[in-house]
Amino acid sequence: MQKKRILVVDDEPSISMLIEFNLKLAGYEVKCVYDGQAVFESIKQFRPALIVLDLMLPKINGLEVCQTLREQKSEIPIIMLTAMQDTSDKITGLNSGADDYMTKPFSPQELISRIKAIFRRLEKMPTMEDNGPLQIGELCIHQDQKEVTFAGNRIELTPKEFDLLLFLSKYEGKALSRKQLLHGIWDYHFLGDTRIVDVHISHLRDKIEVNARNPQYILTVRSVGYKLVSPPAPNTLHEKKETIHHT
Structure with a gap:
């Protein structure tokens, strides 16, 4: 070898x-x-x-x-x-x-x-067999090319931002702690310093969210960490509002 x-x-x-x-x-x-x-x-x-x-x-x-x-x-x-x-x-x-x-x-x-x-x-990175694109709302993660697009437009991410987004996508809808994210992306514990996760999440939100202050994809889970979700379609939100109004 x-x-x-x-x-x-x-x-x-x-x-x-x-x-x-x-x-x-x-x-x-x-x-x-x-x-x-x-x-x-x-x-x-x-x-x-x-x-x-x-x-x-x-x-x-x-x-x-x-x-x-x-x-x-x-x-x-x-x-x-x-x-x-x-x-x-x-x-x-x-x-x-x-x-x-x-x-x-x-x-x-x-x-x-x-x-x-x-x-x-x-x-441990995925092989080509499970390297197909992941679609979450308008967000598409092209694993084989290590590229991300939003509504068809390419988003420039650093390698570590891409790894973090991909890791979150593998557990779509599941809340992951900062320590889990540190261990999953950096593969060791950062001596208790989890702020680096918050910094990378903030950068990701700036790049993939329409409004980083009101995120629709990467949500904060209080007292836990973060999770990646597929936001509901606009018409679904409208229907829910209408139902509440008529009720």
Whole structure:
């Protein structure tokens, strides 16, 4: 079996060497680069299955690298590293398209656990046989193309937003807790920080709801979490109002 390739991007040689040593022990093939600009050429040549990306880098910082890759439709999983402890920085990193976020100093074994969790999640992705389009109201999720349309118009989602919407659609009508969503999408518990779910739900609503303040698809379930539903047709709502009026 071919070893999975991991690209490590960090401008501190001691950290890069530590990560490289432990990843190789865990059975991965590793390449290290030391600035953000080198990432793009390395992806073409090395073709990594995952990127470990430091936030503070020379030439191009990790946030810009991550955003650029996602704008280019790259779906390579990214674990972002930073010395910053602020939760808002974590959310910024994840919103830029990172799959995971770790603060320095960290245990190499924890990094390996996170990497394995991401690969497990990818292996659980649906096969082509159950990859047909899912229609929920005017929302259509094209699983095979990883695209979403609303009333026939394409909606641009980040890979993580798509995964979240797809996960909700698999449990249409069922209330899912924030912890269930964290575990289902990120495949591990975010140390109790469920705000990242709320941030992604907010972004999804901005993109798929006609009125994000009065959502019809992604509903908040008080004291639980969220659920995805198919909204009733306008004429059905009208009929209900008429019935109430005449009653």
